Amino acid sequence: MTEETLIELAKSVAETLNIPWENNLEQILRFCAQKPQCFPTRSRLQEPLVSLNDRTPEQWDLHLTPYLKHYHKDRTQQITLELVRTKTDPIVDEVLVYFGRITRETLNTVAKHHRLSMAAENLIGTLLERYIATITQPIGWIWCCGSTVKATDFIGQQGHLLLQVKNRSNSENSSSSGIRVSMAQYGVNIAKWHRIDANSGATRWEQFPDNGATFELSEEGFQSFVRDAAIPSNS
Numbered sequence: 001m002t003e004e005t006l007i008e009l010a011k012s013v014a015e016t017l018n019i020p021w022e023n024n025l026e027q028i029l030r031f032c033a034q035k036p037q038c039f040p041t042r043s044r045l046q047e048p049l050v051s052l053n054d055r056t057p058e059q060w061d062l063h064l065t066p067y068l069k070h071y072h073k074d075r076t077q078q079i080t081l082e083l084v085r086t087k088t089d090p091i092v093d094e095v096l097v098y099f100g101r102i103t104r105e106t107l108n109t110v111a112k113h114h115r116l117s118m119a120a121e122n123l124i125g126t127l128l129e130r131y132i133a134t135i136t137q138p139i140g141w142i143w144c145c146g147s148t149v150k151a152t153d154f155i156g157q158q159g160h161l162l163l164q165v166k167n168r169s170n171s172e173n174s175s176s177s178g179i180r181v182s183m184a185q186y187g188v189n190i191a192k193w194h195r196i197d198a199n200s201g202a203t204r205w206e207q208f209p210d211n212g213a214t215f216e217l218s219e220e221g222f223q224s225f226v227r228d229a230a231i232p233s234n235s
Contacts, residue, residue: 014068032149036050037186041150074145079130081116081120082119088111127225131217156209163190165195168195169196169197180192205218205219
């Protein structure tokens with residue numbers, strides 16, 4: 001399996017799925033073809049690919065179908081605020097009443113606002129990636145939406161920078177950091193950036209790689225993007 005064969009196979013799968021072929025998608029696939037360890041695996045415990053020949057053409061065909069679907073969905077899906085669907089633990093009410101001194105008459109209102117806040121927090125990561133993409137893609141950065149590159153959200157600096165983006169300093173789990181460590185063993189170094197420090201509340205836009213040199217990211221720009229992206233909630 002060569003790089004060009006992979007690209008042609010991916011184009012064929014995209015045509016079958018009626019997914020438009022994009023330069024950004026082709027750049028992702030070519031990058032991963034040259035660094036097969038960067039292709040996502042089905043589980044974090046699965047060994048990374050060493051070469052494209054680790055999969056047969058038939059296996060690649062099966063792999064590329066969900067791969068392209070996830071890419072297209074993540075890139076084009078409309079952003080909406082969706083309420084958390086998990087059921088509330090009833091003991092939470094008792095804690096609020098007896099520890100938080102919340103009256104039972106206001107519990108429903110408190111619960112509604114809490115679930116709205118949780119929904120908003122779940123949405124911020126998506127909004128953050130899309131904002132960064134709108135600023136960096138025009139100058140050559142690659143947005144790795146749809147989990148198309150392992151533990152990587154953006155590729156910058158002509159392919160020399162792999163970057164994982166987080167909203168807060170405390171939002172990374174051990175699995176995510178573990179993947180970065182394991183990838184380093186294969187010579188693939190993934191940098192990490194977070195927007196806001198969880199302890200101080202200070203934003204870190206000035207520490208985003210290349211910010212201020214070839215593009216400008218800012219809190220004001222992000223907030224403006226969020227306002228423009230908003231649509232009325234169905235709730």
